[in-house]
Amino acid sequence: MGSPQVQAVMDFMSCWVRLDLADALSRTAPDIAFRPDPAAETLHGQAAVGDLWGKYMKMFRSYEFEVVCTATSGGVVFLERIERLTMTDGRTMALPIVAVFELDASNRLTAWRDYWDTAMSVPAPATQGGA
Numbered sequence: 001m002g003s004p005q006v007q008a009v010m011d012f013m014s015c016w017v018r019l020d021l022a023d024a025l026s027r028t029a030p031d032i033a034f035r036p037d038p039a040a041e042t043l044h045g046q047a048a049v050g051d052l053w054g055k056y057m058k059m060f061r062s063y064e065f066e067v068v069c070t071a072t073s074g075g076v077v078f079l080e081r082i083e084r085l086t087m088t089d090g091r092t093m094a095l096p097i098v099a100v101f102e103l104d105a106s107n108r109l110t111a112w113r114d115y116w117d118t119a120m121s122v123p124a125p126a127t128q129g130g131a
Helices: 004-017 021-026 046-059
Strands: 028-035 060-073 076-087 092-103 109-115
Touching (some): 004 021, 004 060, 004 076, 004 092, 021 046, 028 046
Parallel strands (some): 028 109
Antiparallel strands (some): 060 076, 076 092
């Protein structure tokens, strides 16, 4: 098992697997900062972040991730992962992503920044009859 900080991040990511917005937000600090990709502006606060996460979750039929590597430094967790997404229309994509999570003393997320090649974010065409 990893550090308590890594476990907190894994627990948070499991909310995404379940597409459980309420649980995901319950694991964040009120002033959470979220940057979804390197070119995006950072959103601040649970209301703004929750609005965006809710839109994302409504686009997904399923979300899975594979951990490639984790590292920690104090309250910072680096998570290299492969996201496997199935959109509601059946299109799929797999994205390699590195995330930086910052946690407070209670292991609530105070910041989440994702780094990935945004040119890879076009889902594959849906298969005949859906996935």
